Amino acid sequence: MASGGVVRNVLDAGPPRIKDVAALAGVSTATVSRALSGNGQVSAKARIRVKQAAHELGFVMSYHASSLATGRSRTIGVVLPYIDRWYFSTVLEGAAGAMVEAGYDLSLYNFAGDRYRETVLNDFLLRKRLDAAIAVALHLDDDETQQLLSAGIPIVGIGGRLSGTGSIFIDEQEAARRATEHLIGLGHRKIAHIGGSNEHGRYFKTSSDRRTGYLDALKTAGIAADPRYSLIADFTFNDAYQKAKNLFAEPRDRPTAIFSSSDEMATGIILAARDLAMSVPADLSVIGIDGHPIGESFGLTTIDQHAHEQGAQAVNRILLQLSGNGVPGADEPLPLNFIVRSSTAPPRSF
């Protein structure tokens, strides 16, 4: 070893240790630790000298050692099913920002759909290197949640509720209902919907909830739901584009409006409509949910769900819990904001 027990001199290789700082400052390692971490009492002069010494040596604490000693790692895990989709990357960006500001490291776990679900859950549940976790649009069953919680790692969900823990979410049904009602209020009766397929219990019920909200609104308005108007797509632009084109194939039975469960799909639909010489909103009104920036250029009317803030809030929530001031109760849905642009208008015949 380079300098076992003895304070290293300038010639020694390797990064400086707490010992070196202590020696330079003329105090004990305990004092250095206290001065640098802010835990415990240190006289002003000692603190100054320590900081000075640390700076001089370019000392950086070993987080491995620190973590081992304290049991905390200043790392939060974020688990999500996709990265390269707008909602998820935006939530992630929001969470990442909040974490940098708080001085936390972000450990990313991607399921890639379902491909790595088990692997990730095990690696991630088991090895306790995380102080906390954020699960995005992910349904953990009670067992899984329990494992985490009993391992002492707090977890908050985004995009739906997790049994037994806090979560950041919007009222999906309400959002869908309001979107649909916007269309109904404009005078539409032939209203289609495009959303995801029903979940298999591994993810939140976003897709089915939004569909339910749509159906609810129709029923309340006394409009019979036409099954041909209920489309399923995979939340991508391309799939929505194609499904919409198919729907619009025959002029006779076209809807006059469509509610899309995501903005990306909504814009795909607008493009499809135009490609078939339908004009938006004259021939077709389109409304989405998200607040995706691409909606701007398309003039898309939508309901903003503030994805970026969802990520940031989840982090703040976790941080609060970590600091002991956890208020795990009282989960309220996030506010929803209409952004009305030019893709919705009364139907032609109205």
Place this chain on the structure above:
Amino acid sequence: MASGGVVRNVLDAGPPRIKDVAALAGVSTATVSRALSGNGQVSAKARIRVKQAAHELGFVMSYHASSLATGRSRTIGVVLPYIDRWYFSTVLEGAAGAMVEAGYDLSLYNFAGDRYRETVLNDFLLRKRLDAAIAVALHLDDDETQQLLSAGIPIVGIGGRLSGTGSIFIDEQEAARRATEHLIGLGHRKIAHIGGSNEHGRYFKTSSDRRTGYLDALKTAGIAADPRYSLIADFTFNDAYQKAKNLFAEPRDRPTAIFSSSDEMATGIILAARDLAMSVPADLSVIGIDGHPIGESFGLTTIDQHAHEQGAQAVNRILLQLSGNGVPGADEPLPLNFIVRSSTAPPRSF
């Protein structure tokens, strides 16, 4: 302390330690470590018994302790300027997949433009918790690179070359040149370009390189570059949409083709053209670079740069280096693949 020195019994709280496994299996902790990690020789029977014992106790090794002891953390850092943009989230997704497969943790560091650049660089350069790092589209100056390398942490770049280390990249100028030549070959002479502003040295020269390639191709073809045809945008759909609309405002001097430095911008341009009743490709040919899926529905001709693979390759490259079989030399640009769709055609008057 719960059980200092003595093997805990069933009543003890807390997760099992390596000691407990050793006791149950009737071997030493060293043997447990060897059996579980695969390092060193262990008799088959010992291995079996250890694994059995570990399983029985639900033992999970403490990575903090392990990291402290070995100096390795099985964690790779990924640094990028944005998360919520297609190229970056796609590269990230590719990297994340490769890392899960290799059993590595991914630590995410987002600059959020330049906002957290310093913070991240310090936190990330300094505290040595990473085995390696991947820097996406990020220019580290020699000092910064040196700090990392001399801290013994290998780093590979994506999207450009990093002095002194490996990198995954495409030939930006070549890509731009070929895209432009595709247009020229079709008979276009009035060819515009939309790209990013010149970098300030903190990021790779992607923007300027692509512009250079465009200008090169024009010059080679004997076409004078018209400064009005050189647009600057921020790589977003919306900005490109707006800039294109401005460009197309007056029918007289419209270009007949445009090369966009990204697919997202290219699609924004297509939308802008349509909104001004120009048809693509009859009135305007558009070509991009990326291979963004949204290009499909728009019929966008593009050059695929395989972003997902870039992420995966960077990881594999790092892994190779980590395993000692590092081949740091011989950086070759990635292949580029044309995807010709319907957005490019000869100009009307041709």
Place this chain on the structure above:
DNA sequence: GTGAAAGCGCTAACAG
């Protein structure tokens, strides 16, 4: 307010 010293849980020589 400060120091000594005992860990945190695992790994890696070094013997045997």
Place this chain on the structure above:
DNA sequence: CTGTTAGCGCTTTCAC
């Protein structure tokens, strides 16, 4: 092939 024994670098009682 396996056990013993130092650490890895920092934190945290416990005395002073």
